[in-house]
Amino acid sequence: MRSMKIIDIKHKKLFLSSTSVSNSVFVVVLSLLISLLISKAFVLEHFIGVFFITAISLSILFVDIFRYKPSYLKQRKMLILLGIMFFMTMVFSRATEYVLFTFVKGFGIPELKSLTYGIPVHSGAMLVALMFDSHTAIVFAFVMSIISGIWQQDPYYTFYVFAGSIVAAFSVIRCKRRTDLLRGGLYISAVNVVTAAIVAFLSAGDDIFQSFHSLIFAATTGITISAYVSIVLPTFEYLFKITTDITLIELLDLNQPLMKNLMINAPGTYHHSVIVGNLVEAASEQIGVNPLLARVTAYYHDIGKIKMPDYFVENQSSAISKHEKLTPHMSSMILISHVKEGLELADEYKLPEPVKDIITQHHGTNIIMYFYQKAKEEQAEPPDEEDYRYPGPKPQTRVAALVMIADAVEAASRVIKEPTPARVSGLVDKIINNVLLDGQLNECDLTLKNINVIKERFTYILLGILHKRIEYPGFDFNKPKFGEGEKDKGLDKESQQKDKDRHSGDKTPPQTGAKVLEFKKG
Numbered sequence: 001m002r003s004m005k006i007i008d009i010k011h012k013k014l015f016l017s018s019t020s021v022s023n024s025v026f027v028v029v030l031s032l033l034i035s036l037l038i039s040k041a042f043v044l045e046h047f048i049g050v051f052f053i054t055a056i057s058l059s060i061l062f063v064d065i066f067r068y069k070p071s072y073l074k075q076r077k078m079l080i081l082l083g084i085m086f087f088m089t090m091v092f093s094r095a096t097e098y099v100l101f102t103f104v105k106g107f108g109i110p111e112l113k114s115l116t117y118g119i120p121v122h123s124g125a126m127l128v129a130l131m132f133d134s135h136t137a138i139v140f141a142f143v144m145s146i147i148s149g150i151w152q153q154d155p156y157y158t159f160y161v162f163a164g165s166i167v168a169a170f171s172v173i174r175c176k177r178r179t180d181l182l183r184g185g186l187y188i189s190a191v192n193v194v195t196a197a198i199v200a201f202l203s204a205g206d207d208i209f210q211s212f213h214s215l216i217f218a219a220t221t222g223i224t225i226s227a228y229v230s231i232v233l234p235t236f237e238y239l240f241k242i243t244t245d246i247t248l249i250e251l252l253d254l255n256q257p258l259m260k261n262l263m264i265n266a267p268g269t270y271h272h273s274v275i276v277g278n279l280v281e282a283a284s285e286q287i288g289v290n291p292l293l294a295r296v297t298a299y300y301h302d303i304g305k306i307k308m309p310d311y312f313v314e315n316q317s318s319a320i321s322k323h324e325k326l327t328p329h330m331s332s333m334i335l336i337s338h339v340k341e342g343l344e345l346a347d348e349y350k351l352p353e354p355v356k357d358i359i360t361q362h363h364g365t366n367i368i369m370y371f372y373q374k375a376k377e378e379q380a381e382p383p384d385e386e387d388y389r390y391p392g393p394k395p396q397t398r399v400a401a402l403v404m405i406a407d408a409v410e411a412a413s414r415v416i417k418e419p420t421p422a423r424v425s426g427l428v429d430k431i432i433n434n435v436l437l438d439g440q441l442n443e444c445d446l447t448l449k450n451i452n453v454i455k456e457r458f459t460y461i462l463l464g465i466l467h468k469r470i471e472y473p474g475f476d477f478n479k480p481k482f483g484e485g486e487k488d489k490g491l492d493k494e495s496q497q498k499d500k501d502r503h504s505g506d507k508t509p510p511q512t513g514a515k516v517l518e519f520k521k522g
Contacts, residue, residue, distance in 0.1 A: 008186065023062060023079070030083050030282040037090045038151035053150055056141045062163070064139045067474040080242050081131070082140075089124030089144065092228060096120055116157060117196050118217030119147050120224040122188055125165035127180075127229055129172050136418075141165030154197045160192070160218075165190045167351045176249050176292075181226045181233075189222030195487070243352035248296045251351070258349045259299065261306055268314030269305045271300060272410060275465060277405040277414050280399075283457035287450040289398050297358035298403050300351060302361070303492035304342025308334060314411075330373035332368045339363060341388060354399070361400040362407055395444045402454065404440065405432055409458055419466035425459045 035051040065072055065079070072078045101116040123159035124144055129137035141162055149158030171184035237244060247283040254260070265272045277298035284294040309315040311322050311334050323331045340361040372388040395401040408431045416423055432451060435441060 043354050045266035060119035061143045093119045115367040116215045122164040123225045126168040129169040137169035153185035161194045162196045164192045185226030189219050248292045251296050266309035271449050275410050276406045280402045282461045283454045286453045301362045304338035307341045328371040332371045362397045362403045364394040365392040401444045401446045
């Protein structure tokens with residue numbers, strides 16, 4: 001065992017050293033490319049100085065990522081994407097500078113320096129905020145502003161780029177639709193005009209006409225950035241399989257073919273998924289989870305039940321369950337298969353990776369206890385417990401853990417006849433304790449504080465959902481129609497007789513209880 005640990009440590013050291021070497025090479029190559037782009041005079045001394053400043057600035061960016069966003073280390077494509085975005089931002093800026101230079105010369109405007117305020121350098125920070133996070137976008141803005149100041153050889157330009165980039169990053173934090181990019185562009189234009197005016201005051205010796213032209217160019221940057229980001233963002237989303245809030249909003253549309261299919265073929269599962277979505281969204285923000293991601297993954301977590309909806313109790317309309325004619329092992333295989341079938345549907349409809357992850361993880365390695373106990377009672381030899389467990393993996397993120405708990409809590413809440421606050425709170429406690437004791441949350445970073453928040457929010461939402469209504473005067477909705485009572489009694493007697501014939505002398509719970517437990521685990 002000790003030798004295996006030593007080997008594992010050595011492998012980790014080799015991995016880290018190889019990763020650091022590859023990252024260093026990546027930074028050097030990227031610095032060379034950017035230095036070539038921003039060097040206006042190809043003098044060796046000047047080029048070397050620009051290269052070292054660029055390399056140090058990019059090193060700060062990547063070191064910050066390794067320190068505060070280590071999850072990106074597991075996704076090599078994200079680091080490559082960040083480098084590409086940096087390079088593409090500079091290429092787009094140089095191209096825009098050339099276009100503006102031609103425009104200025106064509107109209108005979110003598111103040112060539114003013115055109116620099118129309119260069120959309122801030123577009124990079126907006127893209128990083130949309131595809132990464134606000135923290136990375138802020139560091140990106142800092143590095144980009146330093147390099148832009150060196151490029152234009154103007155310390156005031158550094159301030160101009162930094163202020164506009166910070167606004168660009170924060171303007172799309174709550175971006176829910178493509179049109180929000182236009183609003184972000186207006187914010188950028190407004191801030192750029194203000195910062196350009198401040199720079200004009202600082203440069204008191206400049207001509208008033210140059211200051212006026214600078215303000216005009218600064219006002220146009222927002223439109224350019226919005227157009228550029230609107231074109232580039234879908235391309236990066238598709239090529240690098242990245243899920244932004246805009247993509248998630250589109251998946252919430254109930255006119256999506258998959259959601260329509262779920263609504264029509266498995267209405268009980270659809271209603272269950274919507275309630276689970278309400279539960280996870282209520283608790284998500286307080287435990288540091290994206291509420292939009294939580295709701296979307298909750299909507300799609302059980303889509304595999306579309307294939308065989310009648311085998312899941314929430315979709316059964318008949319008093320007789322389809323599982324009566326099946327062996328416990330076959331029943332458990334059908335229930336477990338909805339995870340695999342859900343993944344197949346997710347691939348068919350091109351759902352994003354975070355949704356696929358929740359589909360595979362929302363049951364973890366839970367055991368289908370009802371059919372496992374039934375098999376133990378019917379078989380002479382004890383069954384293998386692994387045959388009645390979901391394949392997993394266990395939840396790897398807080399979102400997956402949240403959906404797992406909400407899924408079990410919502411299903412179990414259907415058995416409460418008198419939903420008092422004490423009963424609902426007790427049910428939530430029991431479900432969460434059961435998940436904890438089974439070790440399902442061992443591989444995610446959910447804390448005890450997070451779990452307490454989840455208990456409080458789930459209890460509050462369930463009490464609102466399971467509320468009572470007063471009876472309508474003159475209506476008795478519980479009274480059966482003519483002939484319906486005799487029909488239901490006949491079905492009940494037939495079901496009870498079959499149950500007695502199959503389990504005479506044993507203590508197997510009645511079919512009603514079976515439905516409840518099947519609902520909880522299915």
